[in-house]
Amino acid sequence: MNYRHGFHAGNFADVFKHAILARILVYLTKKDAPLRYIDTHAGAGRYDLAGEAAQRSPEWRDGIARVVKARQPAEIATLLRPYLDAVGPWDDEGRPLSYPGSPALAQALLRPQDRIALSEAHPEERAALVAALGRDARLSIVGTDGYVALNAYVPPKERRGLVLVDPPYEAPDEARQVETALAHALAKWPRGTYVLWRPIKDAREDARFLNSIAALGAPNLLRLEIDVDPVAPGPHSPAPLRRAGLIVANPPYGLIEEARALMPWLTDLLARTGEGAHVVAWLTPPV
Numbered sequence: 001m002n003y004r005h006g007f008h009a010g011n012f013a014d015v016f017k018h019a020i021l022a023r024i025l026v027y028l029t030k031k032d033a034p035l036r037y038i039d040t041h042a043g044a045g046r047y048d049l050a051g052e053a054a055q056r057s058p059e060w061r062d063g064i065a066r067v068v069k070a071r072q073p074a075e076i077a078t079l080l081r082p083y084l085d086a087v088g089p090w091d092d093e094g095r096p097l098s099y100p101g102s103p104a105l106a107q108a109l110l111r112p113q114d115r116i117a118l119s120e121a122h123p124e125e126r127a128a129l130v131a132a133l134g135r136d137a138r139l140s141i142v143g144t145d146g147y148v149a150l151n152a153y154v155p156p157k158e159r160r161g162l163v164l165v166d167p168p169y170e171a172p173d174e175a176r177q178v179e180t181a182l183a184h185a186l187a188k189w190p191r192g193t194y195v196l197w198r199p200i201k202d203a204r205e206d207a208r209f210l211n212s213i214a215a216l217g218a219p220n221l222l223r224l225e226i227d228v229d230p231v232a233p234g235p236h237s238p239a240p241l242r243r244a245g246l247i248v249a250n251p252p253y254g255l256i257e258e259a260r261a262l263m264p265w266l267t268d269l270l271a272r273t274g275e276g277a278h279v280v281a282w283l284t285p286p287v
Contacts, residue, residue, distance in 0.1 A: 009047035010060030010099040012270040013244040015067055016226045017166070017197050018105055019262060020246060020255075022083035024162055024193060025109045027252035034113040036156035037106040038163040040146030040181070042118040044125050045132030046098045059240070062228075065094030066269050076265050079258055082109060102164055107133055114138060115158065119149035147181045155189035166197040175209045183216050186249065190218070193250045200225065200243040210283060213247055219287040222248040224259055225279035229272040242272070247283060256280065 008014070028035050049060050068090050072080065086108035090096040100108065103118050110116065118141045120126040126143050133139060142149055146167065154163065165181060167174055178196055185194065196213075200206045213221065225245040248255065259280045267276035 007056065008059050008241075009101070010049060010064040010096070011241075012059075012063045012226065012228050013197075013199070013241065014099070015063045015270065016224075016244060016266060017195075017246060018087075018100075018102065019080060019083045019266065020224060020248070020259065021102060021105060021162075021164065021195060022086065022109060023079065023255060023258050023262075024195070024248070024252055025106060026082050027255070028160065028162060028193070029109065029111055029114070031160070032113075033160055034115065034158045035110075036115045036117060036153075036158045036161035037110060038117045038150065038153045038156070038161065039103055039106070040119050040150050040163070040165050041167045042103045042120040042125075042129055042141070043101045043166075044128035045101050046104050047101065049095050049099050060095060060099065061093075062272065063270065064090075064096065064099060067266075068094040068096075070269055073265070075261055079262050101132075102166060103129065103133060107136060107139075110138065112138070115156070116140070117149075117153050117156075118142070119144050119146045121145050147177055150181055150185055151188075154185050154192060159191075161192060163192060163194045164197070165194065169199055175205070176212075179209070179212045179216070182213065182249065186216065186218050191250060193248070193252065196247040196249075198245050198247075199241050200227075200245050201241070206245070210247075214283050218249060219284050220250050221283040222246075222251045222256055222259075223279055223281050223283040224248065224263065226263065226267055226270070227277040228267070228270050230275065230277045231273060245279075256282075 086100055086105050087096050106116055116139050120129050121143055130141055165178055182194060227243040229242040263278040263280050267278040
C-alpha cells in the first residue's frame, strides 16, 4: 500500500464523511443497549496536521479549517457539534492539534458499554493506530485484510452497530471488492448500518458502482455526495480529488433530513470555485 492519508487528513472529503459518521453515532448511542463500531480500513487513527505530510499537502486548509472558522447557523452548529468536539481544539488558523481519523472519532463519541473493532493490514499504519488510540478496553485492533475481518465481525453479538468500509481504492478492483463485501455482510446482518465511502473520479465508473449496489436488492440505501468543484477538468485531469460519496445502508431515522440541512451548507462552504454541488437521495427506498 502506497496511500498515506496524512497528506489528505482534514480535507473536504474527511469533513463530509466524518460529519455524517458522527450524526449516525449520535443516533445509535441514544439507546442504552451497547453497540459495535467496525472499521475495515482503519488507517493511522490520528493525523498530525503540523507534520511533514500535512505541510506538503495542506488540504486541511480548504476543509476542516473552513468549518471551524465559519459562522454556523444554529441548526448547523447543533448538527456539527459532536463532530467538532471530537476534532478540537484548534489554533487561530483553524488547524486542530491533530485530526481524528474515523477510529478516533468513534472512540470519542462511543460509550463505555460499546465496542470498537478495527482492522488495518498495513504494519506501519497499524502501529500508528495502536499508538494513537492508546489503552482502551473497548478496542480490538487486528492486522487482517479488512474484507476478511468484516466477514468475521458480522453479525456482532450486540446486534446493533455501524460498519465503515473506507478503503484507499488503490487496487483496480477495489469497487468490486466493496460491492462483494457489502453483499456478504448484508446477507449475514441485514439490519446493520453500513457506510461505504468512495472517491468519485470517473462518472461512468461511479454509475456502474451505484447500479451494482442497487442491484443487490437491499432496500434503504441512502446516497450522499459532495462535489467541491463541478467545473473542474474531466476525470483524467491531474487535479486534486473534487468529488466524494457515501452510501449508507439502513441509515438511522432522520439522517436524510439532517443531511438535507447539512449538505447544502457544507457544499457552499467547501466549494473551491464559489459553487459546488451535492446529492441527498435514496438509491433504493426504505420499505
